[in-house]
Amino acid sequence: MTDAMTGSVRVILPAHLRAMAKVDDEVRVVVPGEVTQRSVLDAVEAAFPMLLGTIRDRATAQRRPFVRFFACQEDLSHQPPDTPLPEQVVQGQEPFMVVGAMAGG
Amino acid sequence: MGGTRVLVGTRKGAFVLTSDEGRTDWKVDGPHFPGWEMYHVKGSPLNPDRVYASQTSGWFGQVIQRSDDGGASWEPVGNDFSYDGVPGEHQWYDGSLRPWAFTRVWHLEPSIHDAETVYAGVEDAALFKSTDGGVGWAELSALREHDTGPQWQPGAGGMCLHTVLEHPTDPDRLYVAISAAGAFRTSDGGKSWQPINRGLRSGEIPDQDSEVGHCVHRIDLHPANPDVLYMQKHWDVMRSDDGGDSWHEVSGNLPSDFGFPIAVHAHEPETVYVVPISSDSHHFPPDGKLRVYRSRSGGNEWEALTTGLPQRDCYVNVLRDAMAVDQHESCGVYFGTTGGQVYASNDSGSSWTPIVRDLPAVLSVEVQTLR
Numbered sequence: 001m002t003d004a005m006t007g008s009v010r011v012i013l014p015a016h017l018r019a020m021a022k023v024d025d026e027v028r029v030v031v032p033g034e035v036t037q038r039s040v041l042d043a044v045e046a047a048f049p050m051l052l053g054t055i056r057d058r059a060t061a062q063r064r065p066f067v068r069f070f071a072c073q074e075d076l077s078h079q080p081p082d083t084p085l086p087e088q089v090v091q092g093q094e095p096f097m098v099v100g101a102m103a104g105g
Numbered sequence: 106m107g108g109t110r111v112l113v114g115t116r117k118g119a120f121v122l123t124s125d126e127g128r129t130d131w132k133v134d135g136p137h138f139p140g141w142e143m144y145h146v147k148g149s150p151l152n153p154d155r156v157y158a159s160q161t162s163g164w165f166g167q168v169i170q171r172s173d174d175g176g177a178s179w180e181p182v183g184n185d186f187s188y189d190g191v192p193g194e195h196q197w198y199d200g201s202l203r204p205w206a207f208t209r210v211w212h213l214e215p216s217i218h219d220a221e222t223v224y225a226g227v228e229d230a231a232l233f234k235s236t237d238g239g240v241g242w243a244e245l246s247a248l249r250e251h252d253t254g255p256q257w258q259p260g261a262g263g264m265c266l267h268t269v270l271e272h273p274t275d276p277d278r279l280y281v282a283i284s285a286a287g288a289f290r291t292s293d294g295g296k297s298w299q300p301i302n303r304g305l306r307s308g309e310i311p312d313q314d315s316e317v318g319h320c321v322h323r324i325d326l327h328p329a330n331p332d333v334l335y336m337q338k339h340w341d342v343m344r345s346d347d348g349g350d351s352w353h354e355v356s357g358n359l360p361s362d363f364g365f366p367i368a369v370h371a372h373e374p375e376t377v378y379v380v381p382i383s384s385d386s387h388h389f390p391p392d393g394k395l396r397v398y399r400s401r402s403g404g405n406e407w408e409a410l411t412t413g414l415p416q417r418d419c420y421v422n423v424l425r426d427a428m429a430v431d432q433h434e435s436c437g438v439y440f441g442t443t444g445g446q447v448y449a450s451n452d453s454g455s456s457w458t459p460i461v462r463d464l465p466a467v468l469s470v471e472v473q474t475l476r
Binding site: 016055056 | 140178181186207
């Protein structure tokens with residue numbers, strides 16, 4: 001169940017993907033069923049199909065190596081994709097953050 | 106009076122350079138997709154408003170962008186480059202076998218036969234085709250599944266399919282080139298492929314008569330004489346007079362026969378351009394002099410073109426997709442460097458001027474002749 005007021009999960013995308021999706025700020029997506037990495041990203045890709053393949057590999061659906069997932073000051077990148085996200089994310093109090101990893105110096 | 110549009114892909118964005126037919130005053134528009142590696146930007150020869158761009162990133166993967174207004178605005182189209190079936194394995198640098206894995210699109214080739222058809226050459230090497238303007242992609246998998254596939258191995262830049270040439274009158278006939286597998290030809294629209302590497306000599310492989318393993322850097326042809334192919338190989342400039350069945354060397358008096366691009370004049374099928382690079386370890390021009398070499402005899406006899414190009418302290422490279430010719434009556438020639446310069450000639454290469462000097466490293470240069 002998502003945020004009772006808006007029925008949505010907040011997602012912060014990295015700048016390159018915000019530009020591609022033509023959004024200036026965080027996005028909100030309605031997530032049917034349990035709120036997990038997979039269901040949130042499915043909802044993001046459904047709302048912004050131009051992001052297909054940019055966060056998760058198209059062939060394997062695995063997180064791209066230089067993309068990280070943060071929420072509530074925790075790095076959730078290595079959690080299984082069907083692990084429930086923190087309740088603060090579900091309630092819309094905290095965003096789910098898609099982050100480009102520091103790499104390249 | 107016609108116009109000229111030069112499409113430039115760089116390590117950090119794409120640029121659109123426009124001029125009239127005189128090609129002396131240029132407008133620079135960009136960067137488009139700032140921060141992204143733009144491996145290739147190319148326009149349709151049938152619809153000059155239609156332009157495709159390969160946008161790629163180590164972080165966010167592959168995106169194909171399409172413009173229907175000559176590069177003024179763009180929309181992402183399809184980026185599902187899934188190999189057909191279960192991909193096999195190819196050689197890795199250390200001799201081990203590694204599964205085919207898609208990394209990026211190196212080259213986009215809008216068809217000369219159909220305005221909605223475009224080919225994509227990708228890493229790990231494979232050829233994809235779209236018949237709906239880049240929305241959906243299907244692999245022409247007989248190439249990757251060729252018997253020699255498990256012997257293919259990457260060049261230093263990866264195992265990329267970087268050259269796609271269409272026969273001017275037979276849509277079923279294609280030439281492709283892969284680093285470092287070699288050149289291949291199909292005569293049935295991609296249902297079957299033949300390696301066309303006979304006569305190539307490559308010191309980097311033990312068997313000089315090997316069917317594959319040659320590091321072909323670029324091939325070009327002139328539509329008036331499509332059985333004549335020109336090739337810049339890792340080392341050696343080569344020529345085929347029989348559609349690739351056999352090759353012979355035409356390096357002649359070049360100061361170095363290592364290089365990346367090769368291009369054929371728009372109106373003179375025997376006029377060819379290369380940019381000699383000192384070696385595979387240097388990757389810069391001999392003696393610090395940036396020189397384009399032109400042969401007007403189909404190879405072997407080459408003249409240095411230096412007017413307007415730096416003749417001292419120049420240590421840039423010119424990559425395989427970074428040279429192109431236009432179709433104006435006085436043929437224009439263009440190339441971009443890893444130092445961010447794009448040079449243009451409006452007189453078949455006899456003299457050059459920089460259009461821009463300080464772009465990010467240039468990966469590709471293509472040109473559209475606007476009527």
